[in-house]
Structure formats: structure tokens, C-alpha cells
Amino acid sequence: xxxxxxxxxxxxxxxxxxxxxxxxxxxxxxxxxxxxxxxxxxxxxxxxxxxxxxxxxxxxxxxxxxxxxxxxxxxxxxxxxxxxxxxxxxxxxxxxxxxxxxxxxxxxxxxxxxxxxxxxxxxxxxxxxxxxxxxxxxxxxxxxxxxxxxxxxxxxxxxxxxxxxxxxxxxxxxxxxxxxxxxxxxxxxxxxxxxxxxxxxxxxxxxxxxxxxxxxxxxxxxxxxxxxxxxxxxxxxxxxxxxxx
Ligand SMILES: NC(=O)c1ccc[n+]([C@@H]2O[C@H](COP(=O)([O-])OP(=O)(O)OC[C@H]3O[C@@H](n4cnc5c(N)ncnc54)[C@H](O)[C@@H]3O)[C@@H](O)[C@H]2O)c1
Numbered sequence: 001x002x003x004x005x006x007x008x009x010x011x012x013x014x015x016x017x018x019x020x021x022x023x024x025x026x027x028x029x030x031x032x033x034x035x036x037x038x039x040x041x042x043x044x045x046x047x048x049x050x051x052x053x054x055x056x057x058x059x060x061x062x063x064x065x066x067x068x069x070x071x072x073x074x075x076x077x078x079x080x081x082x083x084x085x086x087x088x089x090x091x092x093x094x095x096x097x098x099x100x101x102x103x104x105x106x107x108x109x110x111x112x113x114x115x116x117x118x119x120x121x122x123x124x125x126x127x128x129x130x131x132x133x134x135x136x137x138x139x140x141x142x143x144x145x146x147x148x149x150x151x152x153x154x155x156x157x158x159x160x161x162x163x164x165x166x167x168x169x170x171x172x173x174x175x176x177x178x179x180x181x182x183x184x185x186x187x188x189x190x191x192x193x194x195x196x197x198x199x200x201x202x203x204x205x206x207x208x209x210x211x212x213x214x215x216x217x218x219x220x221x222x223x224x225x226x227x228x229x230x231x232x233x234x235x236x237x238x239x240x241x242x243x244x245x
Contacts, residue, residue, distance in 0.1 A: 001029030002226045007079045009033040011062050011119060012089030014041040016188040017138070020214035021086055021221050026053040028222065033075045033082065035089070037061045054079075062089050062115030072122040081130055084225045085123040087116045087137035090156075094149040105152045112156035116163065124171055133176035136224045137164060139236055141184045141244050157182075161236045168234030177233040179224045184240025186212045207242035 008025045012018040014036035022032050026048050032055035034041050034048075045057035056078055060067040075082060090112045093104040116137055127133025142150055143157025160180050167178035185191070185202055191211075203209060220239045223229055238244045 001027075002222060002228070003084070004029035006030045006083040006225075007033065007075075007081050008084035008086065008225065009035065009075065009082050009119075009123060010086040010088055011035045011115070014038045014044055017183070017186065017214045017217045018086070018088040019044060020218040021088065022048065022055075024215065024218040024222055025084075025225070026051070026055065028226075030084070031055065031079055033058065033079065035060060035062065035071065037089075061111070062119050063110040065114075065118045068115075068118045069122050072126065076126055082123050082126050083130070083132060084134045085119060085127075085136070086221055086225065087119055087135070087160075088221075089115060090138055092150070092153050094153065095151075096149050097151050100151055108152035108156060112153065113159055116156075116160060120163075120167065124167070124174075124176060127176045128171070128174040131175040133171070133174070134225045134229075135164075135167060135171075135176065135178040136221050137178075137180040139164075139180045139182045141182050141238065141240050144182060144236075144238075144244055164236065165234045172233055177224075177229065179229070179232060179234065180236045181217065181220045181224070182236050182238045182240065182244065183217045183220075184212065184238070184243040186214065186217055186239075188214060205243055206240070207245075210241065212239060212241060 008030040010022050013022045013034035034057050041057045045055045048055040058071040093108050137160050139160040140157040142154050164178050164180040
């Protein structure tokens, strides 16, 4: 198993890509710390535990720094270490620039950007003491290419690519790698709600000609979180069927 005995913290693990990642990592032998603002995370963890996986759920918002610090302390008391951090939680509040309110800007920045900062800062301190860690964060193809109506979201996803490179530089000497992924068009509950005509139009831009699924992204997280990627540091891995090239 590729993550045998590792302790993996996955943010936003109650749904979509985070949920698929929690299940895949558990199958690969990891013990799971699952964070989500939604109480649904408890069902996910109960389900993992019923399959014999060691897992805990902590309900919190990654934007709440005090909650993040106290949950990291609690998780360390429980498992004794944190080997992998998957900064996966993210939200959108789309609006074109001229219509976007400061509240919509702040809401997305506080989860997607400040949340990643709080989680990484708290967990990197633990990883430094272990002299081992894998940090993988969710950027997006829109962080590279931009996207209509997503000033706030794109700002956070571009920033994640930059922060990843800073952390690769700062944390490498502690045995910690920092990488990110940039998913493209991935079928989730959210994107499945889009009109079929829009979905079909988007897919014309993807050389492979189909939408990715949550497992496609989970496998990219898995590689970067595993020891197979021990010499990969500071990169952004596109998981987009060739959309960005
Ligand atoms: N789905 C895509 O096509 C796609 C493409 C590129 C990037 N991404 C990124 O991948 C990540 C996962 O996306 P998804 O499609 O699975 O999203 P999703 O909406 O299905 O799941 C996100 C999870 O994060 C949780 N969450 C939201 N705010 C939170 C907070 N403040 N604190 C803790 N948890 C919180 C939600 O409750 C949910 O369980 C996001 O960062 C997203 O930006 C997704």
C-alpha cells in the first residue's frame, strides 16, 4: 500500500474530490483526519471506521485560525503525527468584477487563501518536528488561465501556485515537500448541475474529450502525497485532460 501507516489530514473531505481522496488514501493504508465545515464529514468518517480504517472527523472552517490550531493539536494528541496535508477545501462565489461585492471577495479569500495559509502554517510546524511532510494544495486550471466571473476564486488559485513554490523553498530543508494540483473540468455535484449545452461546449476545449472524475484528481493527490514523489517539490500538476498545455 502506498500510504501504509501515514497520517493524512484532508480538508473539505465531506464531498467531491476530498471525499474521493479520503476513501483512496484509506484504501492505500493511511489513517485519516477529515476536516469539513459540513457535518456530513461525520458520516464519511463513520463509514471509513466501519471498514476498519482509523479516522477522526473535526468539524471546522479552515478560515478560523484558532479552530485550525486547536484541531491540529487535538489530532496530534490522537495520532501522534501528521504526515500529509491535503489543502482541498474551497468555495466559489462567482460574479463579474464590476458586480462583485467586497463580501463576495472576502468570503472566497478567507476560505481558499487564508484557510490554506492557516492550515499549512499549523501543520508545517508539526511536520518540521518530524522532519517529514507532504503538503499538496488544490489550485485550478483557472489559476493559470483565468476565468470569466471569477476574480476572487482565480486570485486564490493563482496564489496557491505561488505559495507552493515559497513553501518548497522554505520547508525543503525539513524533509517537507510542497506541491499543488490544477484540476480542469471535473464532474462533481456542483458541476453536474450545469446545463448540458454548457458542459458540452466546455469539453470541446479538452483534447481527451471527456470530463474528469473525482478519482482522477484523488490519484494525483495520492502520487504527490506518497514517497514515490519524494523528489518532486514546488510543482503544479495539471489534471485536466490536456486543457492547459
Ligand atoms: N470540481 C472541479 O471541477 C474543480 C476544478 C478545479 C479545482 N477544484 C478545487 O478542488 C477542491 C475541491 O473541489 P470540489 O469540486 O470537490 O468541491 P465540493 O464543493 O464538492 O467540496 C468542497 C468541500 O469543502 C468543504 N468546505 C467548504 N468551505 C469550507 C471551509 N471553510 N472549511 C472546511 N471545509 C469547507 C465543503 O463543505 C465541501 O465538503 C476545491 O479547492 C476546488 O476549488 C475543483
